[in-house]
Amino acid sequence: MARLNSFYFPAEDWPSLVGDTVLFKGNEARHMLTVLRTETGQTVRLFDGEGCEGLFLVKEIDNKRALLEALQINELQRPETGVTLAIGWGKSKRRNYLFEKAVELRASGIAFWDARRSQGKIPDQPKDTWREKCLQAAKQCGNPYIPELITLGDISELVAFAQSFDHCYIAWESEKATTPLAPVHMRSGKCLVVIGPEGGMEDKEAGLLLDTGFEPVTLGDSILRWETAAAYCLSLSWFARQESK
CATH class of the missing domain: 2.40.240.20 (Hypothetical PUA domain-like; domain 1)
Structure with a gap:
């Protein structure tokens, strides 16, 4: 049929x-x-x-x-488990790719935050075009939900936003991050994964997240563009969802 x-x-x-x-x-x-x-x-x-x-x-x-x-x-009820990505804002034509993959791989949410190395001004509210791109992707893949879309201010707003999550991770390009992010990290509860902007987040920002309970994780040896890092995290979450069925 x-x-x-x-x-x-x-x-x-x-x-x-x-x-x-x-x-x-x-x-x-x-x-x-x-x-x-x-x-x-x-x-x-x-x-x-x-x-x-x-x-x-x-x-x-x-x-x-x-x-x-x-x-x-x-x-349908939204799943109790799922991943939200918090991504450092930047000027990019690749956001549409992110929205598409977030819907296909069933992210719970996408939040943009204003990092010290962010380029351009982050909108006060999510744009209607972002939602439209998510809806187009949902029509194609059959997902009955679109991710929650959020815009945040600086690192302090990100810390406050993280309070409602069960597990919080920071994808960090540092020798201090030795644990690879894996599906097991996303099998239960609400998970938040923070990704820096192009150029990465500053050590001070990472330190503040660590001080408030974030766990540092690595995405591997390669230096990834932010949208590649996002797709990688979403794929791990999707794998965890399929394993739990």
């Missing part, structure tokens, strides 16, 4: 019961009807990015809108 086409549908408009109908409109509906040429009688998958997903029958089509009937609705 061919994979069904998936479309984003906002949580506030989500139907309550099987058999309910919803009016599907906007950019997602236009894409469904004009690009993919979906017809009445076909079944599509909708999701809200927050754990709700369902199968819907296309009942009626009117211009660039469609009336959909809920055939199946699933409300």
Whole structure:
């Protein structure tokens, strides 16, 4: 059976019961009807990015809108375990790659923090384009969730943010970091992994994290770009998730 086409549908408009109908409109509906040429009688998958997903029958089509009937609705709980990456901000065209892999490998969250060596001004709030990139990736891979997107200030805000996590690690390019980050570190609880910006974090920043209980880990001998380091950490988390099934 061919994979069904998936479309984003906002949580506030989500139907309550099987058999309910919803009016599907906007950019997602236009894409469904004009690009993919979906017809009445076909079944599509909708999701809200927050754990709700369902199968819907296309009942009626009117211009660039469609009336959909809920055939199946699933409300999924976010896993209690998962990894959030806190990445030092920098000017980069590679953030879209990060968002894509974060969704595919089911990260719990992505936080950007303002390191001493960060380049450019970190936004006060996550950008809408970041969320859109995550939603596009979720449509492709079938993940019912998108990661929580967060922007933080300096190292002190990062320390405060870390208080809600069960395990906190700092990926550090230092001789003091001798323990390789491994799937076993991410098998239980909420995990936070801090990655520095291009050029790495300063020793003072790393020292503050260590003083507040972060465990230093290494990602290996190679000097990794930040997005490579992020993908590596996400892959380890994904491996841990698969092992625990």
